Amino acid sequence: MTHLNELEAESIYILRETAAQFQRPAILFSGGKDSIVVTHLAYKAFYPAKLPFPLVHIDTGHNFKETIEYRDNLVKKLGADLIVGSVQESIDKGRVKEETGYNASRNALQTTTLLDTIESNKFDACIGGARRDEEKARAKERIFSHRDEFGQWNPKNQRPELWNIFNGKKNQGEHFRVFPISNWTEMDVWQYIYKEKIELPSLYYTHTRKCFYRDGQWLAAEDCIKRRPEEEVVEKQVRCRTIGDITCTGLTLSTAHTIEDIIAETAATRVTERGGRADDKRSETAMEDRKINGYF
Amino acid sequence: MANGYLDMQLLRFTTAGSVDDGKSTLIGRLLYDSKSIFEDQLEAVEQASKSRGNEDVNLALLTDGLKAEREQGITIDVAYRYFATPKRKFIIADTPGHIQYTRNMVTGASTADLAIILIDARHGVMEQTIRHSYIATLLGISRIVVCVNKMDLVDFSKDVFDKIIVDYKEMSKHLDIPDTDFIPISAKNGDNVVNKSDNTAWYTGKPLLEYLETVEIKKSENQEFRMAVQYVVRPISDKFADFRGYAGRIAQGVLHIGDKIKVLPSGTVSTVKGIYNGTQELNEAQEGESVNITLNDDIDISRGDYLVADDGNLPKVDNLFVLNICWFNTTPMQLRKKYIVRHATQEVQGLFTAIDFKTDISTQEKIHEVNELQLNDIAQVQLKTANPLVFESYKQNKVLGSLIFVDPFSFETVGAGMII
Numbered sequence: 001m002t003h004l005n006e007l008e009a010e011s012i013y014i015l016r017e018t019a020a021q022f023q024r025p026a027i028l029f030s031g032g033k034d035s036i037v038v039t040h041l042a043y044k045a046f047y048p049a050k051l052p053f054p055l056v057h058i059d060t061g062h063n064f065k066e067t068i069e070y071r072d073n074l075v076k077k078l079g080a081d082l083i084v085g086s087v088q089e090s091i092d093k094g095r096v097k098e099e100t101g102y103n104a105s106r107n108a109l110q111t112t113t114l115l116d117t118i119e120s121n122k123f124d125a126c127i128g129g130a131r132r133d134e135e136k137a138r139a140k141e142r143i144f145s146h147r148d149e150f151g152q153w154n155p156k157n158q159r160p161e162l163w164n165i166f167n168g169k170k171n172q173g174e175h176f177r178v179f180p181i182s183n184w185t186e187m188d189v190w191q192y193i194y195k196e197k198i199e200l201p202s203l204y205y206t207h208t209r210k211c212f213y214r215d216g217q218w219l220a221a222e223d224c225i226k227r228r229p230e231e232e233v234v235e236k237q238v239r240c241r242t243i244g245d246i247t248c249t250g251l252t253l254s255t256a257h258t259i260e261d262i263i264a265e266t267a268a269t270r271v272t273e274r275g276g277r278a279d280d281k282r283s284e285t286a287m288e289d290r291k292i293n294g295y296f
Numbered sequence: 297m298a299n300g301y302l303d304m305q306l307l308r309f310t311t312a313g314s315v316d317d318g319k320s321t322l323i324g325r326l327l328y329d330s331k332s333i334f335e336d337q338l339e340a341v342e343q344a345s346k347s348r349g350n351e352d353v354n355l356a357l358l359t360d361g362l363k364a365e366r367e368q369g370i371t372i373d374v375a376y377r378y379f380a381t382p383k384r385k386f387i388i389a390d391t392p393g394h395i396q397y398t399r400n401m402v403t404g405a406s407t408a409d410l411a412i413i414l415i416d417a418r419h420g421v422m423e424q425t426i427r428h429s430y431i432a433t434l435l436g437i438s439r440i441v442v443c444v445n446k447m448d449l450v451d452f453s454k455d456v457f458d459k460i461i462v463d464y465k466e467m468s469k470h471l472d473i474p475d476t477d478f479i480p481i482s483a484k485n486g487d488n489v490v491n492k493s494d495n496t497a498w499y500t501g502k503p504l505l506e507y508l509e510t511v512e513i514k515k516s517e518n519q520e521f522r523m524a525v526q527y528v529v530r531p532i533s534d535k536f537a538d539f540r541g542y543a544g545r546i547a548q549g550v551l552h553i554g555d556k557i558k559v560l561p562s563g564t565v566s567t568v569k570g571i572y573n574g575t576q577e578l579n580e581a582q583e584g585e586s587v588n589i590t591l592n593d594d595i596d597i598s599r600g601d602y603l604v605a606d607d608g609n610l611p612k613v614d615n616l617f618v619l620n621i622c623w624f625n626t627t628p629m630q631l632r633k634k635y636i637v638r639h640a641t642q643e644v645q646g647l648f649t650a651i652d653f654k655t656d657i658s659t660q661e662k663i664h665e666v667n668e669l670q671l672n673d674i675a676q677v678q679l680k681t682a683n684p685l686v687f688e689s690y691k692q693n694k695v696l697g698s699l700i701f702v703d704p705f706s707f708e709t710v711g712a713g714m715i716i
Contacts, residue, residue: 001305001306001582001584001585002302002303002304002305002306003304003305003306003384003385004302005584005585006306006584007306008586009545009584009585009586010586012545012586013526013544013545013586016526016527016543016544016586017526017641019527020526020527020599020641043574044573044574044575045543045574045586046527046529046543047529047572047574047575047588048529048531048533048535048536048539048541048575049529049530049531049532049536050531050532050533132376132378133377133378139375139376139377140373140374140375140376155373158373159708159709160399160400160402160403160624160709160712161403161709162402162403162406162407162698162700162709162712163406163407163694163695163698164407164545164695165638165639165640165698165699165700167638167700167702167707167709169636169702169707170707171707182376183376183378183387185378185380185385187380188385191302194302195302
């Protein structure tokens with residue numbers, strides 16, 4: 001077996017365990033390549049039956065329009081159910097308070113919307129596309145990762161996970177996050193997209209976009225990011241290496257037109273994909289801190 | 297280009313080591329020299345090293361990801377690390393070496409094909425070396441590679457290296473040790489890690505990375521088909537009105553269209569009609585693949601049942617077991633208390649009827665007349681389950697021979713067992 005076949009087989013096994021062990025599992029769908037791959041794997045795991053999971057999208061209201069288009073097309077193609085949790089709604093209801101200033105982002109606010117969506121839909125397992133190679137706190141995350149009643153992750157008291165035996169037992173009000181592609185790297189994901197000919201949002205390929213430069217990276221010049229007077233808007237050939245919402249997605253200068261181009265670029269690159277994520281740069285343990293509170 | 301990377305093999309290995317034997321440095325070195333560390337990661341580690349007052353870049357900070365670990369300078373939990381060379385993709389389960397983290401070592405070893413054991417050349421074979429080897433053996437790892445580290449501090453002496461080999465073989469002879477190889481290295485300076493070192497002209501073997509790239513990955517020795525049914529795929533559509541697929545991951549052997557199979561525990565027999573991976577129809581599938589199988593007869597099969605080859609040996613079906621267990625919880629294991637037992641895709645209630653003996657993890661001596669097991673204890677026990685399980689010994693097949701214990705109230709995973 002090749003490494004991609006083995007990774008695929010492991011992920012499909014995990015997705016089937018999730019469907020078997022939980023009452024109301026759902027896929028957390030961001031429109032990024034990782035959640036697209038997870039959705040593709042889930043489609044394969046249960047074919048020819050319908051996807052046994054709805055797709056849940058936590059919409060910050062600051063999404064690229066390409067992401068939303070892609071999401072709606074995919075949902076139609078798969079005949080899947082879509083549930084949208086709106087951060088704007090959480091703000092309007094006073095559940096969270098919007099950040100202000102130049103680096104304002106709704107990234108952290110998503111956690112509240114996510115936990116509210118989980119609770120109101122009674123989801124007991126949320127399947128995510130997080131990978132252990134992404135970030136140091138994620139390297140220690142379990143595949144079946146327990147969350148308490150408050151949606152919190154306790155990194156110091158995680159259940160041991162042995163062989164391929166997953167323990168999804170929980171008490172009322174608790175839930176699990178399930179990470180079927182934990183053992184994949186960024187390169188594995190791209191190779192798999194290539195091998196399976198998976199369609200992606202156009203944002204991943206090179207395109208001309210109005211951008212501005214801040215703190216060592218290019219950001220999209222859209223209304224949801226407040227620009228400083230000296231931050232000049234220019235047109236650049238860019239693509240996204242990861243897709244979050246507009247405020248925290250760094251753009252890579254690139255001329256990659258095809259998946260092959262992207263694989264070559266990924267192989268040559270010297271910075272991690274989360275290196276372009278403003279949300280991780282806030283402190284040395286920014287990811288661990290957010291995860292403890294219930295973040296993706 | 298792209299195609300060149302699509303057919304790599306995957307090797308999973310585990311590392312165990314204590315604070316000062318250079319385990320994190322070795323992993324950092326493998327990641328760094330194979331260019332799996334990116335500039336921003338290195339920058340972050342350089343900054344973190346500086347703020348902690350380390351003079352050199354502390355590569356250990358790459359693997360110790362949790363706040364508590366970085367503060368205390370130790371590895372607490374199992375960390376999974378990834379790197380690839382053009383030949384193979386590697387998954388490292390990096391585990392702490394202290395005796396109080398035995399459960400983490402056991403966890404890391406459970407999915408590994410190979411174990412790296414580190415010895416500090418200045419100190420030679422220690423109690424912990426043998427303890428780590430014992431755990432690797434217990435978890436059925438088929439190959440151990442002993443890295444004698446810090447060779448630079450013993451002037452790359454062949455005599456020191458040779459003596460460690462002799463000592464290791466002598467001190468581990470009571471263990472059922474699999475194939476073992478020895479490599480003299482300096483993780484800090486990179487000797488024999490990625491490139492062969494000029495400092496050890498007397499060493500004729502491969503450097504560690506080349507060793508890992510070429511070492512044979514063993515599969516199950518037996519070849520009879522085995523698969524636990526995970527999920528029954530029943531589409532509600534006119535196009536697939538009669539489709540009933542039994543989904544699972546093949547635990548052993550090869551399956552072909554037309555093969556005769558037996559369903560356990562019922563004993564019903566049928567033949568294979570179709571094998572699917574997603575939308576793709578296959579003629580055969582092998583160990584490790586996740587498939588969806590249709591049969592020529594309409595029979596009652598559900599999650600927890602097994603599909604097995606109808607010829608040759610059959611797995612056993614019983615509710616009494618002898619097994620080795622490792623206890624994972626601060627609440628002791630009690631005899632006669634009911635636990636939830638999870639075994640492949642089956643779940644039953646079980647209770648321990650006897651502790652045959654506990655093994656002293658440091659000396660591997662047997663301790664008799666024990667009534668309960670504490671966190672990190674390893675013991676041979678007798679288990680009784682409410683319903684029979686379909687199983688084989690852990691030696692014969694890891695999937696059919698392994699199980700975990702779940703506390704019926706906290707639902708924590710409190711122990712792991714390997715059927716003898």
